[in-house]
Amino acid sequence: MTEIAFAFRCVLSSVLIGTxxxxxGEIPMSERRSGYDMMSADTKxxxxxxxxNPASLWVLEGETLWSTKTTNNKSxxxxxxxxxxxxxxxxxxxxxxxxxxxxxxDLGQRINLCRAEHQNATPFAPESRELLxxxxxxxxxxxxxxxxxxxxxxxxxxxxxxxxxxQRLGQLNLSCAQCHDDNWGKQLAGSTIPQAHPTGYPxxxxxxxxxxxxxRRLRNCLFGQRTELYAFDAPEMIALEAFLMWRARGxxxxxxxxxx
Amino acid sequence: MAAAxxxxxxxxxxxxxxxxxxxxxxxxxxxxxxxPGDPERGRAIVGNRQVGLCLLCHTGPFREExxxxxxxxxxxxxxxxxxxxxxxxxxVDASRLNPDTIMPPYYRVDGLERVAANFRGxxxxxxxxxxxxxxxxxxxxx
Numbered sequence: 001m002t003e004i005a006f007a008f009r010c011v012l013s014s015v016l017i018g019t020x021x022x023x024x025g026e027i028p029m030s031e032r033r034s035g036y037d038m039m040s041a042d043t044k045x046x047x048x049x050x051x052x053n054p055a056s057l058w059v060l061e062g063e064t065l066w067s068t069k070t071t072n073n074k075s076x077x078x079x080x081x082x083x084x085x086x087x088x089x090x091x092x093x094x095x096x097x098x099x100x101x102x103x104x105x106d107l108g109q110r111i112n113l114c115r116a117e118h119q120n121a122t123p124f125a126p127e128s129r130e131l132l133x134x135x136x137x138x139x140x141x142x143x144x145x146x147x148x149x150x151x152x153x154x155x156x157x158x159x160x161x162x163x164x165x166x167q168r169l170g171q172l173n174l175s176c177a178q179c180h181d182d183n184w185g186k187q188l189a190g191s192t193i194p195q196a197h198p199t200g201y202p203x204x205x206x207x208x209x210x211x212x213x214x215x216r217r218l219r220n221c222l223f224g225q226r227t228e229l230y231a232f233d234a235p236e237m238i239a240l241e242a243f244l245m246w247r248a249r250g251x252x253x254x255x256x257x258x259x260x
Numbered sequence: 261m262a263a264a265x266x267x268x269x270x271x272x273x274x275x276x277x278x279x280x281x282x283x284x285x286x287x288x289x290x291x292x293x294x295x296p297g298d299p300e301r302g303r304a305i306v307g308n309r310q311v312g313l314c315l316l317c318h319t320g321p322f323r324e325e326x327x328x329x330x331x332x333x334x335x336x337x338x339x340x341x342x343x344x345x346x347x348x349x350x351x352v353d354a355s356r357l358n359p360d361t362i363m364p365p366y367y368r369v370d371g372l373e374r375v376a377a378n379f380r381g382x383x384x385x386x387x388x389x390x391x392x393x394x395x396x397x398x399x400x401x402x
Contacts, residue, residue: 167373168372168373169373169374170372170373170374170375170376170379171364171372171375171376171379171380171382171384172313172364172384173355173364173365173372174362174364178362179331179362182362183331183362186329186330186331187327187328187329187330187331188316188317188329188331189309189315189316189327189328189329190326190327191327193331223376226375226376226379227373227374227375227376228374228375228376228377229376
């Protein structure tokens, strides 16, 4: 083989390898698009106008709960003060590592831990109206804040979440990545497949006609794959949340979002 | 290569209701059942989003169905592009041709992870349903 032919083959190989990696791999940072970015002008308008965004009802209820005193005469506001300051960017950093429990927890779990530890109150059930309301109120304070997922202690959960994201699951034998990395922008029946960046949770999903958490949304996809669901707050759920937030690092939060 | 004959048991551990089939080249030439499939039933299966699931990813000649997918090849002309045997292997277990395929294995119950309890040990479609679908797809000549 001549040197030129060899050089050509090397270039060709690297081009082919590059193509293979791009096809099966992650979305380049510069090509990331939020669910908001991909939705219709009408749905964007509904989200942007607080008086039209149905999630505002939960935010208002959350604001009330925030300053409601529990049996030990403590409200969230008593400790946290002005939420516009104290809660700004907080939701953008969850799931986060809890040193006391020595494991990652998501925002809903954080709120429930606060209730148990500081308010002598019982935890709210996953997806309960109250928990969604408080989560929505807290997340609302992170609008525009960039998603951050840079705690080294979160790395094992992020790695576990990535493995789950790439694993084929269920009777339909599909992985999350096959749709959301490899085929985003295409039509799955009537729906455009998003890139699955969780910038807007909790979201008001038009299909639900309700507010719901990222965990609820993940369970929808698992159900569609015909996969045995993970329980709410299972380590696998938190790991997937952590990986998706890491994958969306730097993207601005737009919670509470409206999604189709 | 095309003449290479691989005998593949559909009936492996945990899959004892599945009937055995033989892959020849890129096809399963022999029907999975003794009776021929019915194209009318096959059309209904393909169009049903809870049974065949096909239109979630494929578009096809179904003017009455508004929301059809485009993740996978258009079914229009499928019968001109592929033989019944080629269609059969692609439906039964397309991963034998492309390990990275997004096409679910419609007649396989092993090698799957965390299948929901109500679907565990069951193939997506039965042998009869697959033959019905093939009988319909081969009619899509143009």
